[in-house]
Amino acid sequence: MNTEARILGPGQMESPAGEIRFLFLPGRDLFARRAERLRLLSAGHPLRDYLALLALLADAQQVALDGFPTLSLPDPGEQAFCREHGMPLLAARSWPRDSAWRAGLDRILRQVQEADLPAAARETVAGLLHAGEDALEERADRILAGELAGFSPGELPFVAAALQVYWVQMASALGEQAFGRLEEGGICPVCGSYPTAGIVRSGGAEQGLRYLCCSLCATQWHMVRIKCSNCESTQGIDYHTLEGSNGAVKAESCDNCDAYLKLFYLDKDSRMETVADDLATLTLDMLMDAEGKARGGPNLFFHPGGAG
Numbered sequence: 001m002n003t004e005a006r007i008l009g010p011g012q013m014e015s016p017a018g019e020i021r022f023l024f025l026p027g028r029d030l031f032a033r034r035a036e037r038l039r040l041l042s043a044g045h046p047l048r049d050y051l052a053l054l055a056l057l058a059d060a061q062q063v064a065l066d067g068f069p070t071l072s073l074p075d076p077g078e079q080a081f082c083r084e085h086g087m088p089l090l091a092a093r094s095w096p097r098d099s100a101w102r103a104g105l106d107r108i109l110r111q112v113q114e115a116d117l118p119a120a121a122r123e124t125v126a127g128l129l130h131a132g133e134d135a136l137e138e139r140a141d142r143i144l145a146g147e148l149a150g151f152s153p154g155e156l157p158f159v160a161a162a163l164q165v166y167w168v169q170m171a172s173a174l175g176e177q178a179f180g181r182l183e184e185g186g187i188c189p190v191c192g193s194y195p196t197a198g199i200v201r202s203g204g205a206e207q208g209l210r211y212l213c214c215s216l217c218a219t220q221w222h223m224v225r226i227k228c229s230n231c232e233s234t235q236g237i238d239y240h241t242l243e244g245s246n247g248a249v250k251a252e253s254c255d256n257c258d259a260y261l262k263l264f265y266l267d268k269d270s271r272m273e274t275v276a277d278d279l280a281t282l283t284l285d286m287l288m289d290a291e292g293k294a295r296g297g298p299n300l301f302f303h304p305g306g307a308g
């Protein structure tokens with residue numbers, strides 16, 4: 001598989017019929033499912049207040065997605081160009097954003113404002129509702145460039161939530177056939193972002209196959225197993241689990257680049273949802289941190305300085 005990927009040149013990236021399905025776009029009910037999962041996980045969890053807040057936020061994301069206006073998107077010529085050159089069609093860092101993402105943010109903020117929010121979150125929401133266009137665009141640029149460390153931890157989930165809705169809207173409106181494989185296997189073929197985690201699918205033709213899940217647009221793309229998503233090394237790969245776990249969640253680490261990515265094994269628990277279950281297993285991140293390994297991709301609801 002590794003050798004095959006290296007000999008594929010630009011223009012030869014389309015997979016022949018019958019090969020592994022390489023892309024699953026997010027469903028239009030993504031955020032409703034995430035909200036449900038967050039509520040389930042929040043019960044009795046040490047981070048229950050934060051997970052419950054994110055459930056409200058996911059509800060608001062679903063409302064914003066359901067009401068999203070039709071956008072102008074790349075035409076078939078541009079789609080073919082990006083496929084032929086192995087470029088992400090909706091590249092997060094360079095895509096000229098439509099102001100509709102800010103209207104989506106406004107909608108999200110107004111909906112969560114109606115809930116019984118903690119005082120700090122209420123203040124953050126009010127602040128963002130009054131922020132100017134330039135200030136919001138600057139925040140978006142920083143999130144999409146991966147500059148999360150200096151970002152306000154309170155604001156991050158809300159601004160990131162609106163960007164997720166915008167990218168999910170665009171990806172699902174274009175459809176799977178618009179996108180092609182990239183030469184770099186560890187970044188999203190739709191938007192070029194890093195994955196939050198990976199899943200090992202259960203059932204159907206994709207039984208036992210590993211897909212990486214985009215931190216921004218929630219697209220899942222195929223990557224062979226036992227391979228580092230960060231540096232694509234197939235040597236020095238180890239698996240780590242928390243003591244007493246049922247093996248549904250493992251961290252796949254790489255000795256070559258010292259990165260790791262969590263994997264969720266859906267045959268152990270089919271209800272797992274990447275973003276929600278990643279947040280609910282932050283103790284595994286602490287374990288990996290103690291091992292000297294760094295995350296191979298972000299969760300936009302987890303500030304590098306700590307949750308919330």
Ligand SMILES: [Zn+2]
Binds near residue numbers: 188190217218
């Ligand atoms: Zn993506």
Ligand SMILES: [Zn+2]
Binds near residue numbers: 228230231233256
């Ligand atoms: Zn690596």
